[in-house]
Amino acid sequence: MKTKLMLLSLVLMTSCASTKLVETWKNPEHVVFDAGKVLIVGMSQDDEVRLEFESQMKEKLEKLGVEAMRSVDLFDVEFTSSEKSEEELSDVEQQLLDKGFDAILFTKVVGTENRRTFRERMNKFNNLYSRFSADYLGHQDMYYDPEYYDTFNLYYIETALYCICVDKDRELIWKGDFEVEEPSKASKTIDAYIKLMTTAMADVDVIF
Template identity: 55%
Template structure:
């Protein structure tokens, strides 16, 4: 997990808004391969859903793994109303009939508003010899509404489920991700997908790392 965290920093150093909070893999799984995957993005934002599912599907296709967007399987009527346990079981049975062996399911599980103090240049050194100086420098905490930066944190989760024939339909991997104050939805989706791909590569789940020597390239 420590190695994975370091790699996350290296790959996503240009975007500090996405963080892998939890990375769980079934203890019964060493290596997991899939040959046909359904990509599901659960959100009411149709544009974001299409963007995510399309780009995520391309990541599988680049690796010669067949994948399909849920947009191409679930019609508008299906997602516009609550479904029963039996109806979802029927969907899994249909997927098995069509030779799917895995589902990659991504959803936003919640969000919250947070505040942080705005940083001042004087806080870089931030050592005050007298109470007077410290008080005068920061007294506007009392009355300035804009002294705080307010931002949103979205909590997302991506899970990989096996729906293989003759095997128990089980959770293979789950990653919990925090997205802080996304400004550009397209870039956020791109960075989110990079994070998921990297996490799966590190766990030997579907995706495989390039085993070339990182220094020589051989």
């Protein structure tokens, strides 16, 4: 599948801006996936945006009867301020498994139009990461590299749901790509994005 781009650094938008679904992909081996305890990861250099997104997402999941935890409550400042290894992320996944988590919901900005500076390599745009650790490793410099991106007009945002279930591979269950125009105001944009994203998941029986 050709991936188009996207996730959070959700520096977000005005009420007149638009959010739309570009495409989705679902693992054909999972007819129905019902997550019960989810870690929410919003990857962004903007701490306020990250907190806003993860908090709204947590509230949404809890209203649906799902236990959820924000990454801001799990990853300390030191964790996100420097590059992590695959071994360190594997340790995180195992800790989550030990604590009863069965999924990671991972959102990030992976591309933009009308960019002034953007250090994301174009060959990443078509990657379909099968594991959370690979996805995180491929984009983690977003946290600490001040030149990662600058001046966007159109954000491409990607949300991926990864299974970390017992006796199963920690694999990609679902991925959705979205466009967000003219980001500038976080709360309304995040709310619109979450509603569209959760609806898209429910449409293909990936549910909470």
